[in-house]
Amino acid sequence: MLALRKTAAASGLDFAELATPAPAPGEVLVAVEAAGICGTDLHIADWTAGYESMTAAMPVTIGHEFAGAIAALGEGVSGWAVGQRVTVRPSTVCGACPSCRGGDPDGCTGRRGIGIGRDGAFARHVRVPSLNCVALPQGLDAELAAMAEPLSVSLHAAELPAIRPGERVLVLGPGPIGLGIAFFASLAGAEVTLAGVKDMPRLELARSLGGIATVDLAEDSLGEASFDVVIEAAGVAAAVTEGLARLRRGGRFVVAGIHARPAPIDLTRLVRLEQTLLGAYRAPIADWPRVLSLLSRHAEAARKMITHRLPLAEALQGFDLLRARQGCKVILLP
Numbered sequence: 001m002l003a004l005r006k007t008a009a010a011s012g013l014d015f016a017e018l019a020t021p022a023p024a025p026g027e028v029l030v031a032v033e034a035a036g037i038c039g040t041d042l043h044i045a046d047w048t049a050g051y052e053s054m055t056a057a058m059p060v061t062i063g064h065e066f067a068g069a070i071a072a073l074g075e076g077v078s079g080w081a082v083g084q085r086v087t088v089r090p091s092t093v094c095g096a097c098p099s100c101r102g103g104d105p106d107g108c109t110g111r112r113g114i115g116i117g118r119d120g121a122f123a124r125h126v127r128v129p130s131l132n133c134v135a136l137p138q139g140l141d142a143e144l145a146a147m148a149e150p151l152s153v154s155l156h157a158a159e160l161p162a163i164r165p166g167e168r169v170l171v172l173g174p175g176p177i178g179l180g181i182a183f184f185a186s187l188a189g190a191e192v193t194l195a196g197v198k199d200m201p202r203l204e205l206a207r208s209l210g211g212i213a214t215v216d217l218a219e220d221s222l223g224e225a226s227f228d229v230v231i232e233a234a235g236v237a238a239a240v241t242e243g244l245a246r247l248r249r250g251g252r253f254v255v256a257g258i259h260a261r262p263a264p265i266d267l268t269r270l271v272r273l274e275q276t277l278l279g280a281y282r283a284p285i286a287d288w289p290r291v292l293s294l295l296s297r298h299a300e301a302a303r304k305m306i307t308h309r310l311p312l313a314e315a316l317q318g319f320d321l322l323r324a325r326q327g328c329k330v331i332l333l334p
Contacts, residue, residue: 002334003123004315007059011047013316016059021119023074023127030086030128033142035121036065037318037330038150039175039235040258044116045319049260054116063122063332064090064115067136067145077130086133087145087292088121089152089285090114093131106284122312124334134288137296143309143331144295144302147176150329151302152291153256154180157280158188161229161252165189170227172243173234173257174202174214176329179305181231181256186211187298190229195222201307202328209301222246231256231280237263249273256280305329 007014023029041062044051054060067087070080080086093100094110114120114128136145158181163169167190171182174196182194186209194206195215203214215222228251230243235257241264247253253275270277283291295302307327310318311334318330 001124002312003061003119004063004312005059005061006044006054009047009052009055009058011045013045013062013319014059015313018061018123020125021127023072023077025075026077026129026131027074027127028070028077028080028130028133029072029074030066030068030088030121030126031071032066032121032124032126032334033068034066034146035063035332035334036146036150037315037322037332038065039177039322040064041115042319042322050258051116057112057117060116061119061121061123061126062115063120064113065146065149066121066126067142067148070133071125074127074130080130080133085136085142085145087136087148087288088114088128089132089134089288090120090149091132091282092118092129106282122315122332122334134285134292137292140292140296140299143306144299145292146331147302147305147329148288148291148295150176151180151295152283152287153177153280155184155287155291155294156283157181157231157233157254157256158184160278160280161231161254161276163188163190163229166191167228168226169193169229169231170195170222170243170246172230172232172239173236174199174206175233176305177256178231178233179206179328181233182206182212183209183301185229185231193222193225193227196234199325201326205304205307205328208304217242227251229254233257235259237261240265244270244275247273247275250275252276252278254278254280306331309333
């Protein structure tokens with residue numbers, strides 16, 4: 001089978017022909033029907049800071065946003081059947097650390113990411129722990145289900161500040177995560193503004209979803225506006241500075257972007273204005289069925305986030321589209 005792999009601790013990705021894997025005990029083999037290119041995949045391809053830990057796993061097939069059908073069951077797997085359609089939470093836990101033994105797998109200290117620390121889904125088949133599978137609702141297609149992982153992150157970030165109807169919310173960064181955050185904040189009844197820099201195609205996409213105002217900070221400004229909630233999803237230090245400057249007294253600030261370098265924060269101002277700072281990273285697996293349900297109920301709007309569909313053999317073109325900010329979610333079809 002064709003697979004897209006990270007083979008060295010340097011910029012670049014390589015295609016390889018691999019044998020179809022067999023599931024180990026406790027695992028299932030998933031036939032991948034759709035897989036999304038994530039910002040993380042782009043960082044891995046370009047080898048930006050923060051991913052050095054995956055060097056030990058190389059060569060490794062990347063890709064962690066996906067959905068498909070179970071093609072085989074490993075020894076000891078119960079509760080699943082061949083042909084059952086699933087999406088997969090990509091964070092695999094060790095089962096042996098104190099958190100896992102104590103019933104808190106989200107606190108696992110020995111986790112490995114599918115597509116980072118073990119082979120991922122930019123291939124025809126991928127083996128995954130059965131515990132990481134989430135069944136798809138009846139009628140939900142694979143390309144929408146493949147967005148469950150990024151949208152679980154978006155939902156988690158949108159729910160952390162407990163947004164109330166009528167509140168003013170600023171989302172910084174119109175990538176897939178930021179777009180999802182803006183969408184869920186709008187569903188919560190907030191007045192949402194999504195801001196980016198030289199991101200007009202993705203800002204236009206956001207407006208097409210309805211209920212979301214947009215600002216391209218390269219051409220316009222936020223004026224004197226202040227917000228009850230600011231959610232940063234850009235991974236850029238300047239966005240943290242801009243966002244905190246727009247946060248009202250007593251407001252909530254959520255950092256959802258991944259930053260390669262530290263960002264300066266005026267803690268004295270934050271204390272005096274009694275603002276709250278929150279970090280949003282990985283959604284608990286309990287959120288995934290809710291995300292899939294939301295995708296089913298809002299399929300027409302969610303599908304607009306998919307701007308390109310490509311065969312796996314043309315995956316590198318998808319990476320180029322994202323680098324040029326010409327795409328929002330690029331779906332690969334193995």
